[in-house]
Amino acid sequence: MATAVHSNLLLRIQQVFPKEDRIPLLSSFLLQLILGLLFGHAYDQRINMATGYLVASGQDPYIPLDLSGIFHNPAFQGMTTIGYPPPWPVMLGVIYLCSYAVFHNLLLYNLAIKLPIIAANLGLAYLVRGVLKDCGAEPAVSRKAWIFMLFNPFLLYFTTAWGQFDSLVALLTLAALVLLAAAFFAVFDFFAGNGAIHECPPFIQINFLQKITRS
Numbered sequence: 001m002a003t004a005v006h007s008n009l010l011l012r013i014q015q016v017f018p019k020e021d022r023i024p025l026l027s028s029f030l031l032q033l034i035l036g037l038l039f040g041h042a043y044d045q046r047i048n049m050a051t052g053y054l055v056a057s058g059q060d061p062y063i064p065l066d067l068s069g070i071f072h073n074p075a076f077q078g079m080t081t082i083g084y085p086p087p088w089p090v091m092l093g094v095i096y097l098c099s100y101a102v103f104h105n106l107l108l109y110n111l112a113i114k115l116p117i118i119a120a121n122l123g124l125a126y127l128v129r130g131v132l133k134d135c136g137a138e139p140a141v142s143r144k145a146w147i148f149m150l151f152n153p154f155l156l157y158f159t160t161a162w163g164q165f166d167s168l169v170a171l172l173t174l175a176a177l178v179l180l181a182a183a184f185f186a187v188f189d190f191f192a193g194n195g196a197i198h199e200c201p202p203f204i205q206i207n208f209l210q211k212i213t214r215s
Helices: 002-016 019-038 044-056 087-098 106-134 139-150 153-161 166-181 185-196 201-214
Strands: none
Touching: 019 106, 019 139, 019 153, 044 087, 044 106, 087 106, 106 139, 106 153, 106 166, 153 166
């Protein structure tokens, strides 16, 4: 019984990650790990780090504080606060507890903040590939789109290197549109709601389309 389950699991993994896809996928993942570790927006990433500490310590992330003593770095003073709704600050608080609160290393903390973004980039590449496949595109075309998404320099610069989580919003937006097209309204509401509370504008149009489709 256990052997059969193990064999089915291996078969499923091979179907999702075929041999010819593993090198591009691992290359993109390693590239993003390096970019995520060594780079970050000089100002925004410090705000993300400070927000993580404030949320994890139960303080208000929307009130600017001098945190140079916490991070032992004079760069963490005279900053403004984060400008995003609570879900992203809450995620930053969890990331702080799992990274800087344990290792006290700003580079690792910087990388930890990028991990959800890297996961979103990879997920977005696979979602784009799946959408093209469902639309009847040739396997070669969908694979080229997948590789383009994995190594898109514009995407990697602003998300993995810079530290913006726009790819996470894009992933939720595209997933919501796919579910809307498939008439999975209950699941659509979940994805649309989670995306909207991160960044609202894309979901104004989506909710309008949802109302039209349901009517």
